[in-house]
Amino acid sequence: MKKLLLSLLVGSSCFGQVFEKVPLLQNGSNDKRIVIAVLGDGFTSAQQTSFVSSAQSTINYLFTKSPYTEYKNYFNAYAVKVVSAETGVKHPGTATDVTEPVIPVSNPNNYLGSTFDVGVHRCIYSNTTNKVGQVLAANIPDYDITYVLGNSTEYGGCGGTYAFASLNGSASEIVVHELGHSFGKLADEYWFAGSLESPNKTQNSNPATIKWKNWVGLNSVGVYPYTESPSWFRPHQSCEMRYLNQQFCSVCKEAIIEKIHSLVSPVDSYTPANNTTVSVTSNMTFTVNEVLPIPNTLVNTWKLNGTALSATGNTLTLSPAQLNNGNNTLLFSVTDNNPLLKVDNHSTLHLTNITWTLSKSTLRVADVKAIERKFSIYPNPGDGEFSIRGKQDFSKNTKVEVYDASGKLISTRFELKDSSTIYVDIKNVPSGSYLLNVTEDGQPVISQKIIKE
Numbered sequence: 001m002k003k004l005l006l007s008l009l010v011g012s013s014c015f016g017q018v019f020e021k022v023p024l025l026q027n028g029s030n031d032k033r034i035v036i037a038v039l040g041d042g043f044t045s046a047q048q049t050s051f052v053s054s055a056q057s058t059i060n061y062l063f064t065k066s067p068y069t070e071y072k073n074y075f076n077a078y079a080v081k082v083v084s085a086e087t088g089v090k091h092p093g094t095a096t097d098v099t100e101p102v103i104p105v106s107n108p109n110n111y112l113g114s115t116f117d118v119g120v121h122r123c124i125y126s127n128t129t130n131k132v133g134q135v136l137a138a139n140i141p142d143y144d145i146t147y148v149l150g151n152s153t154e155y156g157g158c159g160g161t162y163a164f165a166s167l168n169g170s171a172s173e174i175v176v177h178e179l180g181h182s183f184g185k186l187a188d189e190y191w192f193a194g195s196l197e198s199p200n201k202t203q204n205s206n207p208a209t210i211k212w213k214n215w216v217g218l219n220s221v222g223v224y225p226y227t228e229s230p231s232w233f234r235p236h237q238s239c240e241m242r243y244l245n246q247q248f249c250s251v252c253k254e255a256i257i258e259k260i261h262s263l264v265s266p267v268d269s270y271t272p273a274n275n276t277t278v279s280v281t282s283n284m285t286f287t288v289n290e291v292l293p294i295p296n297t298l299v300n301t302w303k304l305n306g307t308a309l310s311a312t313g314n315t316l317t318l319s320p321a322q323l324n325n326g327n328n329t330l331l332f333s334v335t336d337n338n339p340l341l342k343v344d345n346h347s348t349l350h351l352t353n354i355t356w357t358l359s360k361s362t363l364r365v366a367d368v369k370a371i372e373r374k375f376s377i378y379p380n381p382g383d384g385e386f387s388i389r390g391k392q393d394f395s396k397n398t399k400v401e402v403y404d405a406s407g408k409l410i411s412t413r414f415e416l417k418d419s420s421t422i423y424v425d426i427k428n429v430p431s432g433s434y435l436l437n438v439t440e441d442g443q444p445v446i447s448q449k450i451i452k453e
Contacts, residue, residue: 016138042151384427
């Protein structure tokens with residue numbers, strides 16, 4: 001479900017020093033949340049209380065910004081008390097965009113090597129970012145987002161593999177902007193940085209086909225050329241990625257939400273769990289504990305043996321009479337219907353299912369097998385060629401069926417392209433909506449609408 005800091009740092013992690021870690025935000029177990037690691041640089045052992053206070057302030061501020069506000073429940077955050085021998089951020093005085101020295105030249109012995117004048121004076125970064133990787137590997141290897149706070153009140157910050165910011169009065173805004181780069185993979189909108197296509201930057205100027213076409217004309221989203229490079233375009237005139245103290249535009253919000261969806265599931269836990277036994281002589285209750293956006297925008301559906309049920313909550317009660325003798329399959333699906341998203345058929349791009357298989361026996365008990373799966377079906381709409389991508393591998397005994405609006409089974413070609421991807425071909429059918437059903441080892445795992453253009 002989530003990444004770990006893997007082989008790239010395994011060899012170096014043994015050299016990473018272990019520092020004290022302080023929780024700043026706790027919403028659940030790390031394997032079910034997006035983990036933010038805040039590191040300090042240029043803070044001595046006597047200054048760690050100040051660092052933690054600054055780290056907490058930047059975290060608090062981050063979650064006042066949409067869409068982090070709406071998805072706060074999806075995050076955990078920690079401050080790592082990295083101890084430096086000396087105070088401050090290095091300043092070699094080598095920047096050419098200002099008349100140096102803007103501030104005194106200095107070379108403090110800070111642990112992570114943070115320095116001004118990385119190209120331009122205000123850019124704080126480190127020429128030894130492997131030290132950042134070592135600290136992460138030794139202290140919080142399951143991180144998803146990280147940024148470094150440098151102990152200087154001079155204005156500065158930069159994004160890259162990691163985000164860096166100073167303790168200037170604009171520090172919290174700088175963190176938000178730089179995380180737009182390092183987490184959301186967003187481009188700057190205030191100047192043309194020379195990077196390639198991004199969710200908020202493109203060379204396509206056609207409003208009908210531009211990647212943010214669903215937003216054009218809404219919330220001041222348009223197609224605006226970069227002054228320095230007018231063959232490239234951005235979606236907004238006053239986004240957080242252009243000016244500080246703004247909000248993210250709709251296009252950038254959507255990109256950040258999609259990154260959140262790619263990392264964690266909205267399912268926290270469920271009952272009954274796998275390999276349990278339930279009595280079928282009385283009502284049986286099934287519950288999915290969800291990680292809720294604020295406000296809740298999750299959409300739930302339930303199906304029993306392929307038939308849709310009316311329930312839309314996170315709890316369902318079945319009576320004994322609803323179960324057949326032998327195997328029964330209860331399928332719970334959850335998608336996010338946030339109005340901040342205008343991704344075509346988003347419900348099939350980030351789809352989480354819980355499948356319970358209940359083997360009802362003459363002993364009046366049912367053995368339960370339960371599994372959580374995440375899927376993406378794309379492109380949707382499509383020209384008749386679809387891919388189904390699973391977060392876990394499909395079994396070799398996987399079957400795909402497609403039904404038209406009348407419930408008629410149509411001719412379908414499908415194949416397992418690799419262990420986690422199924423290719424589906426319905427190019428020879430008319431345009432319209434179809435129901436895609438996937439079974440694995442005879443049990444339903446997907447039942448979703450697809451659109452043939």
